[in-house]
Ligand SMILES: Cc1cc2nc3c(=O)[nH]c(=O)nc-3n(C[C@H](O)[C@H](O)[C@H](O)COP(=O)(O)O)c2cc1C
């Protein structure tokens with residue numbers, strides 16, 4: 584891993600190591616991949632305006648999320664089938680998250696079970712991602728199982744009732760290895776048919792169709808939920824959906840402090856995290872970067888990626904003149920156009 588200094592270095596290394604169909608699955612976005620590109624370009628268009636001659640000798644990256652402390656407002660988004668990247672899979676992501684003190688969101692389509700992840704990393708803060716199922720008894724059974732394993736919140740994915748058209752992956756589909764399972768989605772005794780797994784999701788569910796659960800619930804304000812993640816699924820669902828960093832300010836205004844707002848899609852730098860926090864996100868999550876870390880060196884690689892992002896955020900704060908997370912506000916960011924009008 585020596586010489587891999589940023590997330591892009593990890594991506595290049597990971598893509599050179601992984602089998603092509605696996606690369607295509609992880610890397611690809613929907614249709615022309617315009618949203619994938621925009622997720623990055625939009626971060627680059629936002630500028631940081633540093634303040635100088637401030638005491639930044641002691642910096643604190645911690646904050647509270649749903650009332651409990653995190654060491655850094657950075658977590659791992661739910662991404663399916665992480666053991667395709669490395670045998671450590673989701674357990675590796677959990678260890679990496681525990682070490683940096685963030686939050687792991689485990690995909691419903693993980694290749695490690697709730698119980699395995701909990702055993703691998705007993706102290707990590709962990710939430711579980713889920714889709715509303717046609718068979719509502721599956722929902723309740725999954726919630727009970729995840730809660731028993733120590734998962735503290737349910738993250739409901741609402742942008743994937745159908746899977747987006749990822750051409751690269753369609754041309755070159757993954758051959759799911761026979762030694763892997765999807766233990767949260769398909770019971771061990773059932774035959775695993777990956778192409779059918781998505782069919783159990785309720786394609787008809789609407790805002791009215793959700794019933795709140797006993798646990799904290801990450802979805803939308805009017806339903807009385809606790810938080811939302813502003814996400815475009817890493818550009819994998821509807822192409823030309825806005826970059827999340829562009830839509831974030833309007834969502835933060837609409838939410839008006841009624842619940843916590845987080846962001847994912849396109850975070851690759853500490854400066855990106857800083858910009859998202861400045862524009863009102865309380866925390867950010869990364870999807871592909873953790874996979875690139877896993878692919879390079881399992882749990883150690885994922886940990887390194889998370890440390891790089893944390894350290895980049897720390898340095899950004901130091902160079903911008905802020906010593907703690909709550910001091911990161913919109914006054915530190917601007918666009919080129921706004922500078923010309925000063
Ligand atoms: C390979 C891959 C698999 C994903 N699987 C899931 C999933 O199982 N459930 C889900 O809610 N989101 C899934 N997502 C979306 C991520 O949770 C997240 O929104 C996205 O990766 C963030 O963008 P980024 O990869 O640019 O960080 C997946 C994304 C990728 C790239």
Ligand SMILES: CCCCCCC(=O)C(=O)O
Pocket residue numbers: 663692743746777780781816819
């Ligand atoms: C095994 C079923 C496919 C899960 C799809 C996961 C996902 O959301 C993705 O973007 O890929």
